[in-house]
Amino acid sequence: MRAWMNGELLSDPTAPAVAVVDHGMTVGDGVFESIKVVDGQPFALTQHLERLARSADGLGLPAPDDADVRRGVAAVLDGHDLPLGRLRVTYTSGPGPFGSGRGEDSATLVVLADAMAAWPETTQVVTVPWPRNERGALAGLKTTSYAENVIALAAARERGATEAIFANLAGHLCEGTGSNVFYVVDGELRTPTLASGCLAGVTRALILEWYGAVEVDEPIEVVSGASEVFLASTTRDAQAVSRWDDVELTAPGPVTREVMETWRKREPELLGL
Ligand SMILES: Cc1ncc(COP(=O)(O)O)c(C=O)c1O
Numbered sequence: 001m002r003a004w005m006n007g008e009l010l011s012d013p014t015a016p017a018v019a020v021v022d023h024g025m026t027v028g029d030g031v032f033e034s035i036k037v038v039d040g041q042p043f044a045l046t047q048h049l050e051r052l053a054r055s056a057d058g059l060g061l062p063a064p065d066d067a068d069v070r071r072g073v074a075a076v077l078d079g080h081d082l083p084l085g086r087l088r089v090t091y092t093s094g095p096g097p098f099g100s101g102r103g104e105d106s107a108t109l110v111v112l113a114d115a116m117a118a119w120p121e122t123t124q125v126v127t128v129p130w131p132r133n134e135r136g137a138l139a140g141l142k143t144t145s146y147a148e149n150v151i152a153l154a155a156a157r158e159r160g161a162t163e164a165i166f167a168n169l170a171g172h173l174c175e176g177t178g179s180n181v182f183y184v185v186d187g188e189l190r191t192p193t194l195a196s197g198c199l200a201g202v203t204r205a206l207i208l209e210w211y212g213a214v215e216v217d218e219p220i221e222v223v224s225g226a227s228e229v230f231l232a233s234t235t236r237d238a239q240a241v242s243r244w245d246d247v248e249l250t251a252p253g254p255v256t257r258e259v260m261e262t263w264r265k266r267e268p269e270l271l272g273l
Contacts, residue, residue, distance in 0.1 A: 024092025028145030072111030134197025228253030
């Protein structure tokens with residue numbers, strides 16, 4: 001792993017570096033991005049940095065300096081042999097008081113790079129009982145307050161799945177802990193709208209642009225009648241779902257295969273710093 005923090009490449013990426021009173025650590029007052037690396041090149045970096053700025057704005061933080069983040073990304077990738085890897089950019093409000101009120105110190109910016117294993121082509125998911133709050137202050141923001149996802153994913157793993165799927169307060173399909181959901185009903189590819197409270201996934205947006213799908217909010221039960229389901233995320237790309245709770249699905253089905261093929265062809269367009 002390589003680590004860069006506030007302008008410096010760290011000589012030991014595992015040594016303590018962030019202040020113990022960083023508000024990102026004490027109360028989760030921060031935002032982040034995970035970015036795929038293919039052959040040493042970041043994928044869709046601009047889209048991820050735009051979302052980082054939107055998430056920061058949602059928390060009332062000034063946008064991180066784009067050139068600074070790009071310098072960090074270049075520093076952790078320079079000379080790093082990464083056929084398949086992942087960047088993590090974390091931006092917090094910096095050192096602050098113990099409570100929820102924010103301090104006056106400057107922000108913390110960290111960029112990490114590490115290798116990553118490719119996901120298999122198919123996977124299993126389960127529905128979890130906790131709702132996403134589509135009306136909450138953090139809806140649609142990629143913040144470091146991700147402990148709900150930790151709990152949900154642990155519950156999914158106990159049931160032999162790799163992703164937990166949330167409905168929202170309205171009972172509509174929302175998203176996974178780290179992925180968006182696409183499904184096919186009556187031959188039509190569908191995905192929840194951003195009003196469902198799901199994250200505006202970079203992968204989701206590119207599938208909408210490159211392949212197309214109908215954005216619609218429907219009760220989560222609609223998926224029991226789906227002929228195909230796939231997950232979309234930075235690390236999974238499009239990954240077919242072969243089992244959702246107790247329902248077996250064709251995976252990958254014909255639509256999912258076409259999406260995967262489109263992805264494979266177009267991905268190189270967005271590689272680079
Ligand atoms: C909650 C959540 N939903 C969806 C996604 C998928 O987004 P992306 O395609 O940008 O990785 C992620 C992953 O970043 C996520 O954390």
